[in-house]
Amino acid sequence: MPQRQETHLTKPQATKPVCNRIGIVFDFDGTLAPDTFDELVKTLGLNVDEFRQQQYEPLKDAGWDHVAARFYCLIQASKQYPEIEHKITKDYLIQFGQQLQPFDSVTEMFDRLHQHVQDLNPQIELEFYIITGGFGEVVRHTCIAPYFTQIWGCEFHYSQTGEIEFLKRSISHTEKTRYLMQIASGQNQVDGNGRSFAYRDVSEDQLHIPLSQIIYIGDGASDIPCFSVLNDKGGITIGVYKEAQTWDQQIQVSESQRVTNLAEADYREDSELMRLLTLAVESLCKQITLRQLSVGE
Numbered sequence: 001m002p003q004r005q006e007t008h009l010t011k012p013q014a015t016k017p018v019c020n021r022i023g024i025v026f027d028f029d030g031t032l033a034p035d036t037f038d039e040l041v042k043t044l045g046l047n048v049d050e051f052r053q054q055q056y057e058p059l060k061d062a063g064w065d066h067v068a069a070r071f072y073c074l075i076q077a078s079k080q081y082p083e084i085e086h087k088i089t090k091d092y093l094i095q096f097g098q099q100l101q102p103f104d105s106v107t108e109m110f111d112r113l114h115q116h117v118q119d120l121n122p123q124i125e126l127e128f129y130i131i132t133g134g135f136g137e138v139v140r141h142t143c144i145a146p147y148f149t150q151i152w153g154c155e156f157h158y159s160q161t162g163e164i165e166f167l168k169r170s171i172s173h174t175e176k177t178r179y180l181m182q183i184a185s186g187q188n189q190v191d192g193n194g195r196s197f198a199y200r201d202v203s204e205d206q207l208h209i210p211l212s213q214i215i216y217i218g219d220g221a222s223d224i225p226c227f228s229v230l231n232d233k234g235g236i237t238i239g240v241y242k243e244a245q246t247w248d249q250q251i252q253v254s255e256s257q258r259v260t261n262l263a264e265a266d267y268r269e270d271s272e273l274m275r276l277l278t279l280a281v282e283s284l285c286k287q288i289t290l291r292q293l294s295v296g297e
Helices: 038-043 048-059 066-080 090-099 106-120 176-185 219-235 271-295
Strands: 021-026 126-134 151-160 162-170 216-217 237-242 261-264
Touching: 021 176, 021 271, 038 048, 038 066, 038 090, 038 126, 038 151, 048 066, 066 151, 066 162, 106 126, 106 271, 126 176, 151 176, 162 261, 176 216, 176 219, 216 219, 216 271, 219 237, 237 271
Parallel strands: 021 126, 021 216, 126 151, 216 237, 237 261
Antiparallel strands: 151 162
């Protein structure tokens, strides 16, 4: 009679590495606060609708990039408009940012989400980021700036007197995805020599935050490339709108660009958007906790 062989069972390794980190990435204008271009034009004593129609729209019609057109209009206004009340300087942008108020209850949102993560799994870190095609100088001086691990926005070059002179860094629609990759890689700076971070060439255990553990919130066409990338990689995308505007009237998207959820930009504790954010964070926390269990953490 043949002898029975012993079977040694070994604990299987986790199918995926564990990253105890979640990233929430926000657009800024129209997502966390009013449109800073319009608000800045108002502070200059100019009529926003007239300024857009007479200065901005002709440039767009002539084939200018959306971001470049907005910034060029402001540079020309600062240099040439005799009727404006202030030159646009670095100090002026800083003061503008300090006075700019985000939407109601945005400030309280960060602590609420941090606390929710702590209640679910204290080993998980929650990080917030901003990627905006608006003014980086302004956003970095708002009251909510300290809540963010990193803020990326367009940047002016200033003259010796501090006045805006030309656009130094532009973040277009597709450029936003480049900064998503920075978040994933954990890099603080974009490599200036032309090399870019290739997400598919890096193993998941080397990532700062996998794209599948990133939540992106945005309000418009500039966010569509990020929606598409995260949809492809298993992240969570949330579209927001303000007041009576409807998403379908403003934005035409393909199947790959659709958002996971859509809600009004209302950050009060009992709002639909806060329920969506809370559920999104909870879903990722549970996925991470499941992976932790699989490796005995």
